[in-house]
Amino acid sequence: MSDLKVSFLGLGVMGFPMAGHLARAGYKVTVYNRTKEKAENWLEKYAGALATSPEQAAEEADIVFMCVGNDNDVMEIGTRALSAMKPNSVLVDHTTASADAARELNKHCADKGVHFLDAPVSGGQAGAENGQLTIMVGGEDQVFSRVQPVIDVYARHSQLLGQCGSGQLAKMMNQICIAGIVQGLSEALHFGQKAGLDCNAVVDVISKGAAQSWQMENRASTMLTNTYDFGFAVDWMRKDLGIALDEAKRNGSTLALTALVDQYYADVQKLGGGRWDTSSLLTRLK
Incomplete structure (x- = not known):
């Protein structure tokens, strides 16, 4: 599998370490980031190649991974990469975006003879x-069977949940639960x-009983010390919840x-907490 050529588009707090795991596993990795400095920083830490455009990153790749910002980024970067991808290659989108964006990009991929997986992630920066x-x-x-061994380089669990868009819908459920x-913890x-x-x-x-949760075990202590300068940002959570709420309007769920x-x-954003961890909900109660 290490003979595969892979590319990673988007080297934010998630993509940077995810691409790093691929390089450490022996894959031939080409990276692209809109801010070139981040890609250069990545190359100082890992072995690989730098591309100056999504097209250049994708042209020789067997698998192109992408982790960018929102629907607009997915469509822009994804279609640019797709224009250079070879037939029978695979585009894997790890961005948390809408199911509609996933389905649209999947149609573009099918027209080009390229395969597509929507594959949003959970676990935050620490998980990456x-x-x-x-x-x-x-x-x-x-x-999925073809790509799963590569994905599992940076995953503790990956699972196919249905046709294109199912990954994004599952991520919405994840964020709703969180x-x-x-x-409740706040x-x-x-x-x-x-x-x-x-x-x-x-x-x-109570963490030993029925109230136990990942949030309780990993966030209660920092909440009690009013520490929020880490983790999954409130701004990102609002983006994700907005996607879920829009989808709920379409499918009739409450x-x-x-x-x-x-x-x-x-309210937390108004307090200046847009970049605080999502556990900062407690601040509005004080």
Whole structure:
């Protein structure tokens, strides 16, 4: 598998370490980033090649990975890369975007004889750096089977969930769950502080029972010290929740709690917390 030529487009806090894992696993990696300095920094740390455009990065690649910002970025960078991709190669989009964008890009890929997987990730920056991401995938089974061994270089679990767009829909479910859990944890810690309890001690107890969650085990202690300068930013969460809320309007589902928490995150943004971790919901209760 290390003979495969792979490219990675987008070297942000997620893409930078993900591409690094591919290089360390022995793949021939070409990287592209709109800010060239980030790509140059990547090359100082890992073995690979630098491309000055998505087209150049994609032209010889067997698999092109992409992790960019939003739907517009997905369509711009994705279609540019696609214009240079060879037949039977695969474009894998790790961006959290809409299912509609995934389906549209999939149609463009099919017209070119290129395969496509929408494959958003969960696990945050720490998961990317440690190679412990969870990856939700939409696409064809035979394409996923071909790419999965490469994806698993930086994933602890990857799973095909249905046709194109299914990965993005699953990521929406993921973010919906997180929003509700973080709000519940915030209210519980606020309640405990007002009641005069040792909240660290309480969390130590209740995290052993039915209230346990990843957020409780990984964020309660930092929430109690009012530390939020790390992790998954509120601005990014609002983007993701906006995608989920738009999809809910189309499919007729009711996301009352998600809509409420989205507005709570807007309150955090007004407090200057756009780049704070999503656990900063507690700040608006103080």
